Amino acid sequence: MSNPTAAMLVIGDEILSGRTRDANMHHLAGELTRVGIDLKEVRVVSDDPGAIVAAVSALSGSFDMVFTSGGIGPTHDDITADNVAAAFDVPIDVRADARALLQAHYKRTGLELNAARLRMARIPEGATLIDNPISIAPGFSIENVHVMAGVPAIFEAMLANVLPSLTGGAPLLSKSLQINRGEGDIAGPLAELAARYKDLSIGSYPFYHGGAYGSNIVIRGADAARVNAAMAELEKMFPT
Amino acid sequence: MSNPTAAMLVIGDEILSGRTRDANMHHLAGELTRVGIDLKEVRVVSDDPGAIVAAVSALSGSFDMVFTSGGIGPTHDDITADNVAAAFDVPIDVRADARALLQAHYKRTGLELNAARLRMARIPEGATLIDNPISIAPGFSIENVHVMAGVPAIFEAMLANVLPSLTGGAPLLSKSLQINRGEGDIAGPLAELAARYKDLSIGSYPFYHGGAYGSNIVIRGADAARVNAAMAELEKMFPT
Numbered sequence: 174m175s176n177p178t179a180a181m182l183v184i185g186d187e188i189l190s191g192r193t194r195d196a197n198m199h200h201l202a203g204e205l206t207r208v209g210i211d212l213k214e215v216r217v218v219s220d221d222p223g224a225i226v227a228a229v230s231a232l233s234g235s236f237d238m239v240f241t242s243g244g245i246g247p248t249h250d251d252i253t254a255d256n257v258a259a260a261f262d263v264p265i266d267v268r269a270d271a272r273a274l275l276q277a278h279y280k281r282t283g284l285e286l287n288a289a290r291l292r293m294a295r296i297p298e299g300a301t302l303i304d305n306p307i308s309i310a311p312g313f314s315i316e317n318v319h320v321m322a323g324v325p326a327i328f329e330a331m332l333a334n335v336l337p338s339l340t341g342g343a344p345l346l347s348k349s350l351q352i353n354r355g356e357g358d359i360a361g362p363l364a365e366l367a368a369r370y371k372d373l374s375i376g377s378y379p380f381y382h383g384g385a386y387g388s389n390i391v392i393r394g395a396d397a398a399r400v401n402a403a404m405a406e407l408e409k410m411f412p413t
Numbered sequence: 414m415s416n417p418t419a420a421m422l423v424i425g426d427e428i429l430s431g432r433t434r435d436a437n438m439h440h441l442a443g444e445l446t447r448v449g450i451d452l453k454e455v456r457v458v459s460d461d462p463g464a465i466v467a468a469v470s471a472l473s474g475s476f477d478m479v480f481t482s483g484g485i486g487p488t489h490d491d492i493t494a495d496n497v498a499a500a501f502d503v504p505i506d507v508r509a510d511a512r513a514l515l516q517a518h519y520k521r522t523g524l525e526l527n528a529a530r531l532r533m534a535r536i537p538e539g540a541t542l543i544d545n546p547i548s549i550a551p552g553f554s555i556e557n558v559h560v561m562a563g564v565p566a567i568f569e570a571m572l573a574n575v576l577p578s579l580t581g582g583a584p585l586l587s588k589s590l591q592i593n594r595g596e597g598d599i600a601g602p603l604a605e606l607a608a609r610y611k612d613l614s615i616g617s618y619p620f621y622h623g624g625a626y627g628s629n630i631v632i633r634g635a636d637a638a639r640v641n642a643a644m645a646e647l648e649k650m651f652p653t
Contacts, residue, residue, distance in 0.1 A: 188455075191441075191443030202429055216456050216457075246600075249600070249608075292600075361529050364488070375490075376460070381547065391427070
């Protein structure tokens, strides 16, 4: 049985302009791999209603689950919640439970729950809240889409709260070997190995540091005995 | 007149599994912004023929130009060139000029131009080669798609060779202000400012460090006088 599939949607002009380097993709990829969910595609789109609606529709229809990052704060450019609602054609408004969370939080901290902050209680109809232990304003899950904040510390905390509710498959076992030879030297034997172990994923990831070429070979599969057998053959082919 | 639009397609299981952190997106985003080309979307897909063909077709049809990263080396999992050819429905084979480049390079370095390395001379019909000063095996441009290597040093060198041939628009001017207050405090006045400067892009990028909230406000536009005027108002609203 194959693992559940996932996609990620990163929303934010700041990443597309080169101002900010996305950190959430790498974190999500590692966490999903750990629990046996296969991340199959990532899209980064700008703060544009049409782009967000199209991407949410396409990805939620093509994969078992979707994780979004960014655009759920209080400012005018935070338009993710409204456009996720539009993608599923459901109404969106300030919801009592989300509002109560914010009210209690801002009462505690002495800040005003103004109109801008209240926008963060806008939740599409039928969604489930995702707990935010850091800044309280919640994320939400609707259908198979999990909507989370872009600030890395908050994204990571929300993801930690969502992951236990998801059913993963068999975590892939992974072994890797660094070979200090160019890919062109090792590609022939490596292709033969891959052909004999079609049940495994054998990837070659070249690097180039200070004038020297090398490759990291990664062997992945659910069956430990097969992964170990392929790695033993690889080590014999290319002794270090 | 609006700027030309671009998309990026990153090809590689190693990024989706969390093994490797992509570096090329951030580099491309910065370079395109510098020359006045608007990066509108990024997709990351796995080493899967169907996924690559679908993404190349969708992105090349929707944007003025597309840049791809990864999957053009000599190993069995390097399938980008073949699938870009498939997306444009053109034949692909070893091409004489690309083969001559590799032959000269490997003769110089004393390595064998074996079958695996020769795969790197497979170029779709009608493409133009992109020079690779580092490891010689070329990238290529076909229609509006520029196909480049995934190793960051080589991606950057290929991009530097492609960029001068592209026509950019007006580089956006950008000014930013760090405000050490939570977004909820500043969102109201900021939205009013954005409404009065609809010709500019005004983004708010929150951060959270060590228990303190703040925002970086970035004002972007092609007209320096307007950008400066909006920034002067912003500084007056939120004196540091």
